[in-house]
Amino acid sequence: MGLFDRMKEPVFLKGNSNAEVQIEKLKALEPILNAEGQNIIKQDIKSLEYGIAGEKNIEFELKNSHIPMYILHDIYIEDGELSAQIDYLVFTKKICFIIECKNLYGDIEINSSGDFIRTMEFSGRKKKEGIYSPITQNQRHLELMKKIMTDRKNNIFTKYMAGRYFEDFNKSIVVLANPKTVLNAKYAKKEVKEKVIRADQLVKHIKEVYESSKVAADSEDKMLAWAQSYLDLHKAVEKDYTGKYEQYKINIITPRKQDEEVLTPVAERSTITVGEVPVEETDIFKELKAYRLDKSREEKIKPYFIYNDNQLKDLISKMPRNKEELQTVSGFSEVKANKYGDDILKIIKKY
Known part of the structure; x- marks a missing residue:
């Protein structure tokens, strides 16, 4: 089966984001805080809005990809004390792409050790700082997904097979969603370079990885069932975003x-x-x-x-x-x- 068959367009099975709910709650709280609290909450709202803007950039690319695939946005899964908040799960007939969205200020360099270094400019002066590797963050998401899927198998052999070939069916992508960000991965290892791309490269990357994969393509029904299995795992967790602002209430x-x-x-x-x-x-x-x-x-x-x-x-x-x-x-x-x-x-x- 080719990439383009009966199903022609991407379908969002879950498109809403918990961050939008969080912003509404913070905006409702802002008027009853003192000046210090309002400054803090405005910065938090701005950060959330910036993150949402990055995810919207990815959403735009996926919606206009014309690729038959199912998409889950902002999925929360847990297993015991382990949990993962995943920005996007994109299911094609061969591969599930696990996408971590980063809408970062400044330019990003990845060195030969896999470290992420951000350069920002303030008043004509450049400042460099290390940031937590989004590849490591996304890898933890994959490990939890792998654990949940293997634990669901009924016997030792199927558990082994599910774990052995998990990486063939699931691929990590870190997407830099800020169009102004310059990515310098010249000295990064090949396996790192392949996992970090800009938003405008996302669709091309998905197509290339799909076409180069030796995994046999599933039917559209199986692709839907695959996506639905993770949607069923999603938990809509009620979180209290307001506790940190209690001390600033008037x-x-x-x-x-x-x-x-x-x-x-x-x-x-x-x-x-x-x-x-x-x-x-x-x-x-x-x-x-x-x-x-x-x-x-x-x-x-x-x-x-x-x-x-x-x-x-x-x-x-x-x-x-x-x-x-x-x-x-x-x-x-x-x-x-x-x-x-x-x-x-x-x-x-x-x-």
């Missing part, structure tokens, strides 16, 4: 009961009125707050991750008529506006 203590104290963020204490009525007592405030609570229970997240009270007041103050106007409201990015916009705008139109 709080006051408001007595509610004789034996209870409740922390109320300062960012949510401003008083807004609609006519002569405090905004908190209006029907629209109550309905939008009820909607927030329902969605938070549905998604198993804290209500203020969707929007906090301060953002809710800004929402009522601006009364947006469409998703573009909704993005002018504090805390509403394009992603959040698309996710919750239809429901929110429907409520607003009633008032």
Whole structure:
């Protein structure tokens, strides 16, 4: 069977990323932090956005490859105490490509020892620093995949065969997603050079490795089953990304009961009125707050991750008529506006 058969285009079986959810949670938290906390969280958001931008570059290359293959993005697998967060798994009829995305600032040099050295320029001065090898990082992902697959076999012989030929069917690729990055691997060993490429070389690399492989091509059904077996292993882990920012929250203590104290963020204490009525007592405030609570229970997240009270007041103050106007409201990015916009705008139109 050739590379191009009945299935003509790549198919994403999983395309979303956990990092996008993390960014939304951090953006919702930002308004209730002090100045120091906001500086820290802005840098963390920027780093996450930069990583997502790199993965989007890879996604673009894969989507426009016109290669029949199945793709899994942002897969988390674990076995006992071992775990791996894999950027992309790309399944062809012969080979699974395990892709580690690096959207790095600066230029990258790989020396004869396999060390990764980054050079960055600040105010006309160049600075060099060693970075953790993404090849080593990706190799650990492969080792965990190999362990899980061999452990699933029923007898000693099939376990041996699965381990013996695992590398023939699974190939590691480290992709440098920043188009401005210059890669210098002149002195790197051949086996290292073959594992590190730029994003614009990804499709060509996949085709070349596929065509040169002596492994027999499977059917499209088996290719799908192969990809599905890893999708079934994926675990959507609920992580708390907000713990490190607790010390930066701005709080006051408001007595509610004789034996209870409740922390109320300062960012949510401003008083807004609609006519002569405090905004908190209006029907629209109550309905939008009820909607927030329902969605938070549905998604198993804290209500203020969707929007906090301060953002809710800004929402009522601006009364947006469409998703573009909704993005002018504090805390509403394009992603959040698309996710919750239809429901929110429907409520607003009633008032």
